[in-house]
Amino acid sequence: MTGPTEIIVDRLSKQYKQLRAVDDLSFTVRAGRVTGFLGPNGAGKTTTLRMLLNLVTPTSGSATIGGRRYLELDEPIRHVGAVLEASSAHKGRTGINHLRVICRAAGLPSQRADEALALVGLTPAARRKFKGYSLGMRQRLGIAAAMLGDPRVLILDEPANGLDPEGIRWMRDLLKTLAAEGRTVLVSSHLLSEMQLLADDVVIVAAGRLISQGPVDEVLGSMGAAVQVRVRTPDPAKLTQALAQFGPSITPQPDGALLVSGVEAAQVGHAAFTAQVELHELTGEKADLEQVFLQLTAGKAGIR
Structure with missing residues (x-):
């Protein structure tokens, strides 16, 4: 993907019968920054991410990546990496073989599997079977799979789930490094204290609607200097x-x-x-x- 890799959500809505899951939502995720996507349970965060990845069809509005919808991207794995839940794989397959299968299917060189495992710190567990992976290890494997195509955009839903404090700090350092390379990083999370350390910008939603967005310091400052x-x-x-x-x-x-x-x-x-x-x-x-x-x-x- 060349040119700007901003994520632009424009008046996006999703109606499920009597439920308005996402309601006229608009926000922008800028390149070179980590954006935290925050909201209570049922706020519409996962539905929004699924619409962004064309896993759910919007009722109205649009969601684009670098000016195009996800389904319009050529070889999307090379442009967008996404993890919407802990990695799933055949229980008897090793971590490295799981990634090599994805590489083969996507036309990527097999060495990308080794490079992605090294990136997420799973090289020592490369030949362990997936059934022996902890939830935290599965999260890392999911991120490794998302990074196989060396994408400029990364979309993660609760990536710290299952990670211990050391793993959470590792995740923070990794995502900051990826953003510093000019990538666009969108992270949905319930860990608000971690988001304050990680995110450059935040988008806060509730009941499917935008509540606040902007740089973290500005959002904090909007509530007064000392509460x-x-x-x-x-x-x-x-x-x-x-x-x-x-x-x-x-x-x-x-x-x-x-x-x-x-x-x-x-x-x-x-x-x-x-x-x-x-x-x-x-x-x-x-x-x-x-x-x-x-x-x-x-x-x-x-x-x-």
């Missing part, structure tokens, strides 16, 4: 009384600290100073992706 203040004092009752004028939400923590929402750290400090309340800790905590996600999608998930 909570952590404060510790030997006299929490007196501090709570001093803060009552602001109408904040105050939540005691197991370690004795208070989490104060609805006021800035400077206001907490000034109220404590005026009331002569001794403070041992005063920290403004910025919104993280999980907090922003929950605020943006509150009451919008629906039952799908």
Whole structure:
């Protein structure tokens, strides 16, 4: 695939009888960046990815890769790599033979199987049978299969499922490296803390509709500079009384600290100073992706 490899979803919708799985959804995934595709269960993420890969026919709208629909691509394996679930293979076939079969079918040189296994760290398990692979190993094998054609676009649905912390960090490093090479990387995930570390951009959906999109820092910034203040004092009752004028939400923590929402750290400090309340800790905590996600999608998930 030459030229831009942006993914463009334009007013995409999918209706299943009484269920509107995806509703007039539009967003862009840029090359050279990792884009996190986030939403509650039933938000329409997997349906969107399936429409992008022409596994599901849209009711209306379009989804293109480099300006073309997936089914219009010549030798799509050389342009787009996708993993929508843990890799599936014949239980008695080894990992390397599984990839060689795909190479043969796609007209790719057999050495690409060895290169892809090395890329995902499965070379030591190359000759182990698939039935002996853990879920995490199957995820790696799926990514190896997706990378056989050295594609410029990578689409992954929950790729960290089954990976241990070391495997999740490996996944993060791999996807960042692939994006740094100029590839377009779209990742659907429920691991919000990991997405904050991995993604350059996020697309947040709920009930099939777009809720927010943009660079991670901008999405976080849209919810305000600090959503909570952590404060510790030997006299929490007196501090709570001093803060009552602001109408904040105050939540005691197991370690004795208070989490104060609805006021800035400077206001907490000034109220404590005026009331002569001794403070041992005063920290403004910025919104993280999980907090922003929950605020943006509150009451919008629906039952799908």
